[in-house]
Amino acid sequence: MAHEEIHSDVHTDAFDPSNVTNPEHAQHHIVTPMQYVLVYVTLLVGTAITVLAAYHDMGVWNPVVALFIACFKACVVVLFFMHAKYQSRLIKMTIGSGFFLFIVLITMTLLDYISRSWGMW
């Protein structure tokens, strides 16, 4: 490099205006044990509801309810146990893209099956 200045802190705004190296000071929020206890109880309650609902005949809604509760529990675990709620936007987008692609796999493959094998469904 032509200029050999020594910068004691290259991560200040003067040299790093777009804050590339230290974006979004995440992870400083520490989830309290009480929050964890609430989440824990929620998960157990959700499990109980799932089991009880399974023994009631709700016709076509049974799998919908079961999956809905499972998704809710998964969200709670991701947001709180895995701290996603307090993480940077990058992490949130990463999680979102994972689920997006999972949905693409399921729906686009289903697209094929649902439009053939008529007798099987």
Added chain:
Amino acid sequence: MSAHTIVSLPDQSTAKLPKVNYINAEQGILSWLLTGDHKRIAMLYLISITFFFFIGGAFAGLIRFELLTPQSDLVAADTYNKFFTMHGIIMVFLFLVPSVPATIGNFLIPIMVGAKDLAFPKINLLSWYLYVAGGILTLAALVLGGVDTGWTFTTPLSTHYLNTHVLTAATAIFIAGFSSIFTGLNFIVTIHRMRAPGMTWFRMPLFVWSHYAASLLMVLGTPVLAIAIVLVALERIFGIGVFDPAKGGDPLLFQHLFWFYSHPAVYIMILPGMGVISEVISTFSRKRVFGYTAVAFSSVAIALFGFFVWAHHMFIMGVSNYSALVFSLLTMLVAVPSAIKIFNWAFTLQKGSITFETPMLYAFGFMGLFTIGGLTGVFLGSLGMDIHLTETYFIVAHFHFVMVGGMLMAFLAGVHFWWPKMTGRMYPESLSKLAAVTTFIGFNLTFLPQFILGYMGMPRRYAAYPPEYQVLNVLSTAGATVLGVGYMLPLLYLGWSLKYGAIAGNNPWQATGLEWQIQSPPLTENFTETPIIDYEAYDYEWLEKKTKDEVTTVG
């Protein structure tokens, strides 16, 4: 060709390699085998993929040798099946997928973003060991008697009708897949979180953008291949019935899972090559890449759309007509970003100061051959055409045009372009030009006849064929011989240059980019000082001003 060249080497009578660099920083084989230095790992990869390339190439030679005559007279049909399977597995998984990312990408990505190393050096090393393990298992499958499923492992052939070493080969690919995942993971984290101050997303070289897009595909797509392979293994070992119609399974399910990865895989293979071409074309036209933003976004668009088109590999396999229609339409869409790149490279060339050093020769080859390959891909994406052309030599020609005419040329362009940076030495230019032209001629002679063969109806993966196809097959084999010579040459002269090549200096191409601002070969920690970026990518004016102000030091 013009005699004008932009190569600018230091005075050879006094030039020396830098005293300390990543190659001589530590001595001993263990310092290489246990290294965390991304540059050393890149070199380890370069040696191993070259090794596997020539084995895969040997199988290609055997295939072409058999196809000289219409009868299956060189080997039995089953053995021929093993030839094309091993050729495919080795070339796809052990050569093309890691070629640019694991060698040139590993070497350059940290330097290009201004970092000292990748985010996870140990995982980088692990990725190489996984690659080697996958490679050894593949060789084991070969030595034990080979696999004859085709590299696509199509069910129910691979699960129910063969007793060759499918499991060994499948395990090999499973392990090699993790190598790919870890490389991609490393790149994504490095590019997001380790850029130097001032290195915004839109100041990065386009090489980095294309590796970012390819890494997304590696991380998200490869696991689906993994589960497909696991299910094949379970089917073979336990007879679980997941792909067995007699037990209620659907063989097509395997293909959905396999191609969900394997279509994005072709973009994993080509995107890094496109990144190389962006760098090479810019440097040898002395002009910034036209439409930087469009090229950057088109890389990500290719990655995204690449996930939506996989069933175009399954049009004749029994997918529903409606689904085939949807996938055909989406396939038309995915061609657009690739075309954008070709247009932008062409406009970069326009009114540029073009010189024809070897990397540029390969880049021109890429542009022509990839365009042909890509356009034939559009023909194949069209449902009506595909019904007739699929499983013929048209497909074989198509993917060899994009992968060999495209990707392999881009790989060679990259190796030649960054050879002086990686080794500190220049290769012999006239010999390299000869090799480039030889490969171009050999390639066209090999694969253009195959388009005609396919259109005329010659099926792929057949050891024997009707005699009317022989002339074109002989032409193709002749071309393959020339091609083989063209590929041997770089192995020889690049090896020669390590000891006898001219000293390259920091920036023999007078190129922009952080990698050309540091010594050749680089120090282990890349930079002595964290670089601060306050200029755009491909800023040739900045470079000119800087070189004028700079005092050139010797050695």
Added chain:
Amino acid sequence: MDNAIVDTHEVHEHVSLPQHRHHFETEEQQREAGSFGMWLFLLTEIMFFGGMFFAYLLYRNWYYDAFAAASNQLNVPMGAANTAILITSGFFMAIGVWAAEMRKRKMLVWMLVLTTVFGCAFIGVKYFEYKEKYKLHHIPGNNFSIAMFVSPQNYPQYPDTYAEKPLMPDMAQKTQVFFFLYFAMTGMHALHMIIGIGLLFWLTWRAWRGDFSSGYVAPIENFGLYWHFVDIVWLFLFPLLYLINRHPLN
């Protein structure tokens, strides 16, 4: 995964903790990179399990009656208990992360031990479930038997089976598809748990040595991410495998 340091202070002092890797400029960068890397790895796991979830979706719809009957062979109390056990294990892991952030060495060790104990309990219950399936010839392969599905009335000693409607033989054959998916999905899940338990032993030992109670939290945090993910997979497996059709058939 093995490098990152938590920085609970706002001021970024360039004090080098022993685990600071020098290709990172700051400890916070190192920690963020490690966490991001772990999330990317979990994405690969989502896509890996995704293939099997699709196979389940497909075959459950194609062979609903067989799946329902086969699902009723699974033990809901054991499954529900296992769900609760795994949720509890995750809870202790989360508290463990908090303990590491608060630099409480003994509490962290206890939490890791409890996480491990409940994880092992889960595997233990699964062992009993698998053993039962083995005894009843419900493991896919050469020993698979559809007798209990074709003629449930012959099994008064199993009241749940006895109450089922008999299936036609060709539909009864498809129960093997259910059981293959059951073993493949819960087996893959159990494999991930066993790997996790192995890692837990290592982490517990290091935690006892004090490696994670002086500001270096990343391995605990990142392992926590992995452990919670494995938990989430089970949260979906339980209703999908055990609770397909538990209400009396009309």
